[in-house]
Amino acid sequence: MRTVFFGGPQEGATPPVDYLIPTPLSAAELRVLGCLIEKSFFTPDIYPLTLNSLVTACNQKTSREPVVSYDDLTVEAVLATLQGRGLTAKITGADHRVPKFKELLMEKSGLKVSEIAVLCVMMLRGPQTVNELKDRANRIHAFASQAEVEETLDRLIGREPQPLAVRLPRAPGQKEARYMHLLAGPVEVEEAAIAPAPAPAREDRLGRLEAEVAGLKEQLRRIEEEWKEFRKQFE
Template identity: 45%
Template sequence: MTDAPAWPVLTAAEARVLGCLIEKQATTPDVYPLTVNAAQSAANQKTARDPVMALSTGDTGHALRQLEGHRLVRQSFSSRAERYEHLVPGALDIPSPQVALLGLLLLRGAQTVHELLARSERLHAFADADDVRHHLERLEGRALVVRIPRGPGQREDRYAHLLSGPVDVAAIAARTASTTAGAGTDSALEARVEALEAELAALRGTVEALAARLA
């Protein structure tokens, strides 16, 4: 087990919602900050999420209020709608590349350097795998991330966030070893689905904004 981090310990719902705010700020800036409904939709996406969740509107609203209490999120008002934005760079004192990596870890669990590099394209333009590794090491030094040594049949170490408290490194290593054996992910199809979901989220936000103006 890793030592407990010196940061607010987030529930699974809080971690998911915070990750969504980080992601949507970069991918759908036109509808950011997010409404509670938009944050719920983002949290419950079937792609680019591990594990898949089914948060209710109440769960999402509660998570946002708790994050606000942790000073990781701020509420704002626009077009009569309650909206929320994250405050991660200032609250944790980390630069945008590390915010992007932390967001991906909050959304998808433990990942390798190359997985993070491939999945971060829409959040931050890292130069290469070494650039990603450099920022992960900085996060590790701040007790925000932990490195999980590669297990049998694995080529790379993995990294997990510590915002939800200590993680069982041995358990994660064993779980990822079993799931990576024979798991053939079509990354091109996954990327296309993610792009479509981002477009849908943007359209939903536009409709919400128009409805608020007409109300």
């Protein structure tokens, strides 16, 4: 039997919000958006990011689960999709020799930095315990205690009308429960055998396939544009 976790209101839930984040987001969209959020805190001196810097951030071998290998075309395609959904923006002009990209989620959602911190880490690394979130989100927001992390998670879980996180059951052999974002849609967990962590190989393959599909869509779009330009010569 499979349980689907949608999240939902809890006692003391936060007041309803006006902005609804356009979901579900694909694995590739989560990676690109998460990297933009992360780097806005980690490297503010070079933010917004160039395409090259963003590709490097997506393909990091540390602080990423799963590790991926996106190319420029793939990330461009994902950025185009995110921009269409109002979650990123392309910055051009005389002050920029090359286009740069920034995220718009923080501004539009009105989320607190503490909430963005745990969301970002879950976007880049998947389900995690309170302890893991406290340690890994430290460079974005320095949580004073585990209790503060739990309070932050409770706000995300109780966010109405769009919960953004959910508490997962403890996996066999695990002492602590894990938490996961809901930006990719409802979280499905096998009741019979809840894995303690995402299967890296399967998640990696899925991420690569989604990235390849996004890249193929971008290639098709460019071919269509070139064909239209070619036809204009004979009209």
